[in-house]
Amino acid sequence: MLKLRINPDRMLAAFNELAQVGATSDGGVNRPTFSEAHLAARRWFREQIEKAGLEFRADGAGNHSATLALSGASRGASAVEEPAKTLLLGSHLDSVPNGGRFDGALGVIAAFEVLRTIKEAGIQLKVDLEAIDFTDEEGTLVGLLGSAALAGRLHSDILQNPRGGRGALLEGMRRAGLSDESMLSAMRPKESLAGYLELHIEQGKRLERAGLHVGVVSAIVGIWSYRLSFIGRADHAGTTTMGDRLDASLGASEFTLAARDIVVNDFRDCVVNIGNMEFSPGAFNIVPAQVDVSLEFRSADEEKFKRLDSLLLAHAQEAANRFNLALKVESLGKHSPALMDDHVRDAFAGACDDLGLNYISLPSGAGHDGQSFDGICPVGMIFVPSRDGASHSAREFTAWEDCVNGANVLLQTVLRLAT
Amino acid sequence: MLKLRINPDRMLAAFNELAQVGATSDGGVNRPTFSEAHLAARRWFREQIEKAGLEFRADGAGNHSATLALSGASRGASAVEEPAKTLLLGSHLDSVPNGGRFDGALGVIAAFEVLRTIKEAGIQLKVDLEAIDFTDEEGTLVGLLGSAALAGRLHSDILQNPRGGRGALLEGMRRAGLSDESMLSAMRPKESLAGYLELHIEQGKRLERAGLHVGVVSAIVGIWSYRLSFIGRADHAGTTTMGDRLDASLGASEFTLAARDIVVNDFRDCVVNIGNMEFSPGAFNIVPAQVDVSLEFRSADEEKFKRLDSLLLAHAQEAANRFNLALKVESLGKHSPALMDDHVRDAFAGACDDLGLNYISLPSGAGHDGQSFDGICPVGMIFVPSRDGASHSAREFTAWEDCVNGANVLLQTVLRLAT
Numbered sequence: 001m002l003k004l005r006i007n008p009d010r011m012l013a014a015f016n017e018l019a020q021v022g023a024t025s026d027g028g029v030n031r032p033t034f035s036e037a038h039l040a041a042r043r044w045f046r047e048q049i050e051k052a053g054l055e056f057r058a059d060g061a062g063n064h065s066a067t068l069a070l071s072g073a074s075r076g077a078s079a080v081e082e083p084a085k086t087l088l089l090g091s092h093l094d095s096v097p098n099g100g101r102f103d104g105a106l107g108v109i110a111a112f113e114v115l116r117t118i119k120e121a122g123i124q125l126k127v128d129l130e131a132i133d134f135t136d137e138e139g140t141l142v143g144l145l146g147s148a149a150l151a152g153r154l155h156s157d158i159l160q161n162p163r164g165g166r167g168a169l170l171e172g173m174r175r176a177g178l179s180d181e182s183m184l185s186a187m188r189p190k191e192s193l194a195g196y197l198e199l200h201i202e203q204g205k206r207l208e209r210a211g212l213h214v215g216v217v218s219a220i221v222g223i224w225s226y227r228l229s230f231i232g233r234a235d236h237a238g239t240t241t242m243g244d245r246l247d248a249s250l251g252a253s254e255f256t257l258a259a260r261d262i263v264v265n266d267f268r269d270c271v272v273n274i275g276n277m278e279f280s281p282g283a284f285n286i287v288p289a290q291v292d293v294s295l296e297f298r299s300a301d302e303e304k305f306k307r308l309d310s311l312l313l314a315h316a317q318e319a320a321n322r323f324n325l326a327l328k329v330e331s332l333g334k335h336s337p338a339l340m341d342d343h344v345r346d347a348f349a350g351a352c353d354d355l356g357l358n359y360i361s362l363p364s365g366a367g368h369d370g371q372s373f374d375g376i377c378p379v380g381m382i383f384v385p386s387r388d389g390a391s392h393s394a395r396e397f398t399a400w401e402d403c404v405n406g407a408n409v410l411l412q413t414v415l416r417l418a419t
Numbered sequence: 420m421l422k423l424r425i426n427p428d429r430m431l432a433a434f435n436e437l438a439q440v441g442a443t444s445d446g447g448v449n450r451p452t453f454s455e456a457h458l459a460a461r462r463w464f465r466e467q468i469e470k471a472g473l474e475f476r477a478d479g480a481g482n483h484s485a486t487l488a489l490s491g492a493s494r495g496a497s498a499v500e501e502p503a504k505t506l507l508l509g510s511h512l513d514s515v516p517n518g519g520r521f522d523g524a525l526g527v528i529a530a531f532e533v534l535r536t537i538k539e540a541g542i543q544l545k546v547d548l549e550a551i552d553f554t555d556e557e558g559t560l561v562g563l564l565g566s567a568a569l570a571g572r573l574h575s576d577i578l579q580n581p582r583g584g585r586g587a588l589l590e591g592m593r594r595a596g597l598s599d600e601s602m603l604s605a606m607r608p609k610e611s612l613a614g615y616l617e618l619h620i621e622q623g624k625r626l627e628r629a630g631l632h633v634g635v636v637s638a639i640v641g642i643w644s645y646r647l648s649f650i651g652r653a654d655h656a657g658t659t660t661m662g663d664r665l666d667a668s669l670g671a672s673e674f675t676l677a678a679r680d681i682v683v684n685d686f687r688d689c690v691v692n693i694g695n696m697e698f699s700p701g702a703f704n705i706v707p708a709q710v711d712v713s714l715e716f717r718s719a720d721e722e723k724f725k726r727l728d729s730l731l732l733a734h735a736q737e738a739a740n741r742f743n744l745a746l747k748v749e750s751l752g753k754h755s756p757a758l759m760d761d762h763v764r765d766a767f768a769g770a771c772d773d774l775g776l777n778y779i780s781l782p783s784g785a786g787h788d789g790q791s792f793d794g795i796c797p798v799g800m801i802f803v804p805s806r807d808g809a810s811h812s813a814r815e816f817t818a819w820e821d822c823v824n825g826a827n828v829l830l831q832t833v834l835r836l837a838t
Contacts (some may be wrong), residue, residue, distance in 0.1 A: 203658035236810035237692035239622035253672035273656035366657040391655035
């Protein structure tokens with residue numbers, strides 16, 4: 001089994017086919033959750049699963065899986081009749097708007113290839129194996145929606161106030177044939193899960209800069225997000241003196257600059273992003289009455305999170321006060337940092353050693369579905385190098401050799417953990 | 420004729436009927452150019468014109484008018500057979516998104532009432548009289564579109580790059596049954612125009628604060644507008660270090676604050692507005708690659724315009740440089756300040772005196788259709804008080820007595836100029 005390797009040509013063919021679904025002219029993909037392109041990618045995945053002779057599974061959260069069940073013989077061989085646990089391998093097929101071909105897709109394709117390789121080799125594992133595509137990892141609607149649902153971490157209040165807006169969620173669920181009720185029904189018992197493993201591109205420059213093959217993830221940063229609304233008053237932009245205005249753009253702009261300064265100066269291992277502003281009414285000749293700011297910040301440390309959170313909100317209030325604006329603060333999710341399982345990290349490291357690949361341990365600056373399983377089952381994750389660190393853009397690229405290396409580490413780690 | 424007055428009840432009934440077209444729940448109106456509500460307001464105006472026994476006229480720019488022609492008898496009585504000139508009275512029925520009931524509508528309703536009053540009294544003028552509703556005064560698509568077309572100041576390059584976007588203009592013209600060609604055909608010979616008079620709400624607090632009935636406008640400020648695009652790079656907002664980002668939001672925010680400071684500190688009689696920002700791609704977890712800023716600034720002085728213009732653009736470039744962004748500058752129109760005609764101003768002042776109304780001379784901070792006729796024919800404009808200066812909002816309000824006063828000044832000024 002030590003010599004077993006995935007089939008790189010077969011994996012490449014699948015990867016390239018998938019990259020055509022929702023392809024953009026600049027070489028990326030545009031597959032936001034429940035868009036036509038996203039649903040088409042899921043149909044394509046289902047076809048591949050069935051062609052490969054694996055079992056297809058879909059749940060109420062829209063998660064799609066290929067499953068390789070522990071054979072009847074192996075099951076019967078166990079002394080006590082207890083249900084087999086499932087080792088999940090996965091990632092996601094949705095993308096950010098105009099994203100890249102590798103983010104998520106590589107992890108699903110590699111997991112699928114691992115199942116095909118193990119099935120082909122006729123190896124009996126101690127667990128059921130499942131290659132899963134989780135719904136809305138990118139958070140077009142909710143963020144880690146599918147994995148949270150499966151892990152039992154989704155609640156109806158999250159569905160009522162999703163960061164993409166309730167209307168968009170309802171419309172998306174309708175298109176996918178899902179509902180609030182089905183979402184909440186996707187939970188699986190903790191006892192049924194043997195663990196969750198994921199291969200992903202790094203989306204940063206550390207591996208490339210250090211000339212390394214693999215990153216074994218130590219922890220996934222947490223992500224807190226808010227919608228901050230600076231509220232002033234609509235007035236005629238020609239006849240209202242500058243002093244008489246309550247201009248919401250000023251609070252939003254002041255906060256945007258302050259948020260960056262706070263993180264750059266005092267939270268060097270955290271990041272903050274103002275990804276969007278919505279102006280109302282948004283006309284050339286009207287003083288902006290309201291600006292809604294999309295705020296997100298990340299940390300691998302819970303204590304730092306709390307300090308950064310209170311500093312950012314205090315500065316938002318200061319910026320509002322300075323320009324006589326009101327401030328509305330709406331929390332859209334607080335995902336805690338998640339530590340990866342030591343035993344799984346050791347297995348990844350051992351697999352790298354066996355394969356002659358060099359690696360380092362590093363935290364993940366991006367959120368990933370693994371954090372949904374924090375405290376539920378053992379979680380592990382590896383990265384392969386991203387050229388120039390580019391991600392969430394069509395410039396995203398990972399050398400195919402690195403993709404194959406990552407898939408072989410995933411395969412060998414499964415064998416170490418489950419035989 | 421000195422005793423002639425408009426019919427306030429008839430005018431109020433018409434004003435209130437019109438306010439129902441595109442009415443919003445908060446008491447304003449939403450009639451952006453060529454929206455369903457805007458086209459409905461124009462249909463309503465046409466019906467009123469025909470019911471009143473006045474002649475209806477529409478041109479290729481979509482301008483709608485009631486006309487009261489010099490009678491055949493008067494025409495024949497002139498020694499030399501030359502075509503009568505037209506004295507235009509007008510304003511506009513379009514509104515900003517979620518605007519007020521008075522802006523534009525009052526001027527059209529008052530002009531219409533003046534024509535009805537003069538027709539009813541059987542008074543023979545030396546000119547044709549026309550109450551006109553100009554297309555897109557507010558600039559949803561172009562800005563002063565209808566008056567510029569009539570004055571011969573519209574060019575095809577303006578139609579190719581309208582500030583509302585070419586797609587929106589094409590769609591709007593389609594809905595209204597208009598085209599680029601028809602727009603350009605709306606020009607009238609300069610020799611055919613006797614002048615242009617407009618009654619409008621002040622949209623500022625000067626008349627209210629001074630306790631005056633009427634403002635006789637001395638000049639209309641010019642408006643220059645730009646789309647400034649700050650261009651960075653889309654990157655993953657979790658994995659890209661703060662130092663590695665090219666974040667377009669920072670340039671846009673820095674510029675927004677700087678623009679206000681420049682005007683507040685050094686251009687106290689000018690105003691500047693950042694009415695909108697568009698973020699691309701606009702997701703929580705992507706560093707903004709591009710932010711398009713809608714910039715508009717106003718001055719009654721051409722020299723100040725030039726100085727302010729170069730300062731603002733220099734600061735935009737500085738803000739871009741500071742954050743390693745590119746800057747794209749797109750000029751969307753330079754409307755020069757327009758001086759009002761002295762003879763018309765005297766006639767307004769005389770009419771106020773006759774009516775026992777107190778008045779001051781003041782510049783208009785808002786742009787108006789009158790500036791399209793600068794250098795083409797004599798132009799004059801009066802204001803009536805706006806409560807709390809509110810405008811471009813549902814809070815817009817002018818006491819009915821003030822509206823009636825304004826209409827009577829308009830009537831008496833027409834009689835002074837054209838009998």
